[in-house]
Amino acid sequence: MNTQPYLLEMSNISKQFPGVKALDQVTLKVRAGTVHALMGENGAGKSTLMKCLFGIYQPDEGDIVLQGQKVSILDSKDALKLGISMIHQELHPVPHRNVMENIWLGRFPMKGLGPFKIVDEKKMLQDTERLMADLGMNIAPLVRVGSLSVSKIQSLEIAKAVSFQSKIIVMDEPTSSLTGNEVEQLFTIIEQLKQRGVAIIYISHKMEEILRISDDVTIMRDGRLIGTWPADEMTTDLIISRMVGRDLTERFPERSNVPGEVILRAEGLTSPLPKSFQHVSFELRRGEILGVGGLVGAQRTELIEALFGLRSVQSGTLSIHGKPVRIRSPFDAKKHRIALLTEDRRVTGIFPVLSVMENTVIANQAKYAAPYGLLNDKKRRADVTRSIEMLRVKTPSMRTLIQNLSGGNQQKVLLARWLLTDPEILLLDEPTRGIDVGAKYEIYSIIAELAQQGKSIIMISSEMPELLGMSDRIMVMCEGRCSGIIDGKQATEEEIMRLAAQHAAH
Amino acid sequence: MTRIKNAQQFMSQNAIYIVLLLLVVCIAFWDPRFLSVTTIRDIFLQSSTRAIIALGAAFILITGGVDLSAGRVVGLTAVLSASMLQLSEYPRKFFPDLQQLPLWVPVILAIAAGLIVGLMNGFIVSKFSVPPFIATLGTMVAVYGLNSIYFDMEPNQSQPIGGLREDFSRLGTGYIGPSGPYSVPYIVIIAIAVALLVWLVFNKTRLGKNMYAIGGNIQAAKVSGINVSRNLIAIYAIAGALYGLAGVLEAARTGGATNNYGNMYELDAIAACVVGGVSTSGGIGTVPGIMAGVLIFGVINYGLTFIGVNPYWQLIIKGLIIVSAVAFDMRKYVAKK
Numbered sequence: 127m128n129t130q131p132y133l134l135e136m137s138n139i140s141k142q143f144p145g146v147k148a149l150d151q152v153t154l155k156v157r158a159g160t161v162h163a164l165m166g167e168n169g170a171g172k173s174t175l176m177k178c179l180f181g182i183y184q185p186d187e188g189d190i191v192l193q194g195q196k197v198s199i200l201d202s203k204d205a206l207k208l209g210i211s212m213i214h215q216e217l218h219p220v221p222h223r224n225v226m227e228n229i230w231l232g233r234f235p236m237k238g239l240g241p242f243k244i245v246d247e248k249k250m251l252q253d254t255e256r257l258m259a260d261l262g263m264n265i266a267p268l269v270r271v272g273s274l275s276v277s278k279i280q281s282l283e284i285a286k287a288v289s290f291q292s293k294i295i296v297m298d299e300p301t302s303s304l305t306g307n308e309v310e311q312l313f314t315i316i317e318q319l320k321q322r323g324v325a326i327i328y329i330s331h332k333m334e335e336i337l338r339i340s341d342d343v344t345i346m347r348d349g350r351l352i353g354t355w356p357a358d359e360m361t362t363d364l365i366i367s368r369m370v371g372r373d374l375t376e377r378f379p380e381r382s383n384v385p386g387e388v389i390l391r392a393e394g395l396t397s398p399l400p401k402s403f404q405h406v407s408f409e410l411r412r413g414e415i416l417g418v419g420g421l422v423g424a425q426r427t428e429l430i431e432a433l434f435g436l437r438s439v440q441s442g443t444l445s446i447h448g449k450p451v452r453i454r455s456p457f458d459a460k461k462h463r464i465a466l467l468t469e470d471r472r473v474t475g476i477f478p479v480l481s482v483m484e485n486t487v488i489a490n491q492a493k494y495a496a497p498y499g500l501l502n503d504k505k506r507r508a509d510v511t512r513s514i515e516m517l518r519v520k521t522p523s524m525r526t527l528i529q530n531l532s533g534g535n536q537q538k539v540l541l542a543r544w545l546l547t548d549p550e551i552l553l554l555d556e557p558t559r560g561i562d563v564g565a566k567y568e569i570y571s572i573i574a575e576l577a578q579q580g581k582s583i584i585m586i587s588s589e590m591p592e593l594l595g596m597s598d599r600i601m602v603m604c605e606g607r608c609s610g611i612i613d614g615k616q617a618t619e620e621e622i623m624r625l626a627a628q629h630a631a632h
Numbered sequence: 633m634t635r636i637k638n639a640q641q642f643m644s645q646n647a648i649y650i651v652l653l654l655l656v657v658c659i660a661f662w663d664p665r666f667l668s669v670t671t672i673r674d675i676f677l678q679s680s681t682r683a684i685i686a687l688g689a690a691f692i693l694i695t696g697g698v699d700l701s702a703g704r705v706v707g708l709t710a711v712l713s714a715s716m717l718q719l720s721e722y723p724r725k726f727f728p729d730l731q732q733l734p735l736w737v738p739v740i741l742a743i744a745a746g747l748i749v750g751l752m753n754g755f756i757v758s759k760f761s762v763p764p765f766i767a768t769l770g771t772m773v774a775v776y777g778l779n780s781i782y783f784d785m786e787p788n789q790s791q792p793i794g795g796l797r798e799d800f801s802r803l804g805t806g807y808i809g810p811s812g813p814y815s816v817p818y819i820v821i822i823a824i825a826v827a828l829l830v831w832l833v834f835n836k837t838r839l840g841k842n843m844y845a846i847g848g849n850i851q852a853a854k855v856s857g858i859n860v861s862r863n864l865i866a867i868y869a870i871a872g873a874l875y876g877l878a879g880v881l882e883a884a885r886t887g888g889a890t891n892n893y894g895n896m897y898e899l900d901a902i903a904a905c906v907v908g909g910v911s912t913s914g915g916i917g918t919v920p921g922i923m924a925g926v927l928i929f930g931v932i933n934y935g936l937t938f939i940g941v942n943p944y945w946q947l948i949i950k951g952l953i954i955v956s957a958v959a960f961d962m963r964k965y966v967a968k969k
Contacts (some may be wrong), residue, residue: 434855436854436855455857455859456854456855456856456857457857457859459857460857466855468855473849473851473852474849474851474852474854474855475852475855476849476852477844477845477848477849477852477853477915478848478849478915479848479911479915479916480844480845480848480915484841484844484845487841488841488845488853488856488858489856489857489858491838491841491842492838495838499837499838499839500832500836500837501836501837501838501841503836543856
């Protein structure tokens with residue numbers, strides 16, 4: 127049990143936005159040299175609380191006390207000066223500049239006299255090298271940031287935080303785009319930071335990680351504090367029930383789908399890119415949920431994008447209902463009744479500035495043709511109304527811009543978009559990514575129901591429990607190859623991990 | 633409390649119309665004679681061709697692009713149509729031996745020329761992934777060159793084209809109804825008809841929906857199975873045809889044409905669009921908004937001259953309005969975060 131004094135005390139913080147009380151008397155106390163997990167469903171107020179800490183929002187009520195001193199943080203500059211850094215879920219480096227310039231951006235070391243100062247490149251290089259050595263990071267200071275992997279960029283952001291002499295580092299979903307190995311590296315760095323007495327506020331949805339690395343766990347719900355507990359007294363189920371406010375006896379719905387005849391058969395699918403998918407063969411049955419597991423970088427997304435005509439295939443054959451097909455564009459895919467829910471909702475899914483209605487019907491426009499090249503508005507509206515009801519989309523109206531809905535509801539709209547095209551095969555790429563626990567269950571129920579109706583589903587997931595809980599069979603990929611297809615009921619996490627890391631091991 | 637909020641919401645959602653109204657009220661306060669049927673008629677008359685160009689430019693802006701070639705296309709089609717529609721007895725004819733063509737032939741040819749430039753723009757943008765700014769910058773320069781060569785041909789040798797046929801001039805200066813302030817000019821009717829058609833395309837057709845989708849998120853549009861390049865080419869072509877129509881009307885209205893017609897009209901069109909709430913990052917824009925944007929500039933041009941504001945000051949005021957309108961509009965989005 128850690129008995130360090132509190133480094134940071136945020137007490138009774140409240141923040142009101144038009145129409146919602148985003149934070150209601152929330153208290154968060156963090157000790158030096160610990161990892162403090164902050165948990166809650168999306169919309170629970172975690173980000174708002176952190177934005178108050180980082181000066182992006184001003185709390186309406188409450189005090190922030192840092193090392194016994196009451197502070198007021200007016201903007202992120204103040205926060206950095208006080209030793210508070212934040213590593214955002216989406217990283218925003220300057221891609222065309224090199225590593226050291228990204229680290230010292232806005233505070234380059236200068237040399238020269240009076241007004242004739244120039245940037246001291248040499249000192250900057252030395253400082254950067256020292257910083258990297260201190261943290262045991264292996265990133266060359268002169269490499270262009272755009273050429274680094276996501277995990278390296280994240281390490282870079284951490285190094286930057288350390289270079290500010292930060293005492294508190296907030297990490298928002300830091301592992302969401304990291305591979306297993308990279309996660310381990312991150313944890314090693316976190317361990318080092320702890321040794322230096324840095325406090326880390328760690329926001330994540332991944333229970334296994336939280337239980338492994340955190341010292342304390344604070345749970346929020348609906349803008350209120352539920353409580354803070356030592357991590358070793360917590361279990362996954364306990365955390366979930368406190369986050370959701372009810373006992374989650376079932377994380378996955380009961381499924382009664384029965385896989386039928388083979389609908390889609392892929393044989394030896396190979397990408398023209400040598401590092402992408404190679405010789406992948408599998409079949410998909412009617413009413414089946416085929417899970418696809420693997421580490422990040424296993425080329426799962428690339429494979430299903432190729433099935434959808436977004437990427438090219440060099441060799442191998444694909445047949446639907448026993449007939450060979452070539453799918454060169456999403457347009458072709460639609461003709462063969464294939465639908466794709468992409469991994470990144472914001473980048474390739476939603477049209478943020480368009481309404482829920484337009485977002486729902488956009489892939490299905492051919493069905494609303496009316497005379498004179500016009501569209502049948504009545505039919506469009508009827509379809510949208512039906513979809514909203516069927517998928518229980520929570521939206522004030524169908525005219526609301528989709529960007530104002532929560533992630534879970536956006537995802538439901540995207541599902542509705544594809545269901546309207548009446549697909550036979552649904553490709554779902556991380557369908558519950560960034561969605562809170564309650565909405566996840568709803569998405570699972572929808573997927574189970576679709577399979578029950580006889581739709582064939584391929585579902586990529588990086589969450590082990592989801593893969594095990596939802597799949598009839600699981601195909602595991604590793605470095606572009608299919609390393610095994612196993613039965614969903616008998617599969618274990620260990621087996622999947624072993625297959626996923628098969629090639630990486632040697 | 634909610635009433636205040638509703639009022640605020642109403643204000644920010646209808647800001648353009650309120651600005652337009654305020655402008656009229658201010659100018660009328662300065663000089664009450666401004667409020668007359670003649671004024672309204674003249675402002676509509678002067679805004680007509682500009683409205684057609686702005687509607688064309690809006691197609692491109694909503695896809696997230698920009699079209700710099702608009703003004704030069706107007707020049708090209710003005711010269712093309714005028715060169716083929718001169719009086720047979722006019723001494724300095726562009727084509728001395730040209731027979732009297734039916735009016736619609738040169739008109740259609742000119743519009744087709746605009747459409748072809750638009751097709752090229754769309755093709756360059758979608759097939760070669762050249763950013764619209766650069767692609768249309770290229771066609772803008774090249775079209776001017778082409779037009780100047782045509783304009784410089786023997787025997788015209790860069791003389792302004794005049795002596796237009798009466799049936800052609802009437803297209804630009806004719807009207808229906810009684811003569812005087814209550815007459816309704818043909819070109820106002822044409823502009824309104826074009827606006828209605830464009831409204832229909834924007835709101836009721838697949839092309840319109842696809843246009844908003846491409847501008848809203850081009851990646852998502854591709855994934856949704858929209859043929860992005862085919863739609864873009866169609867959209868640029870329609871815009872080009874609208875500039876073509878505007879060029880024809882501009883020649884008819886002014887009774888002549890030179891190769892410098894339409895110079896910088898694209899900037900006026902873009903200004904009217906953004907003031908009218910069209911987002912330069914794409915996906916947002918309405919026909920009533922664009923019309924209000926065009927009218928705001930119409931009222932400024934006419935009204936400020938009416939009350940005797942120095943033309944250079946007028947430019948400064950216009951510049952301020954462009955920037956502040958967009959700044960105000962951005963606030964709407966920034967505040968949401």
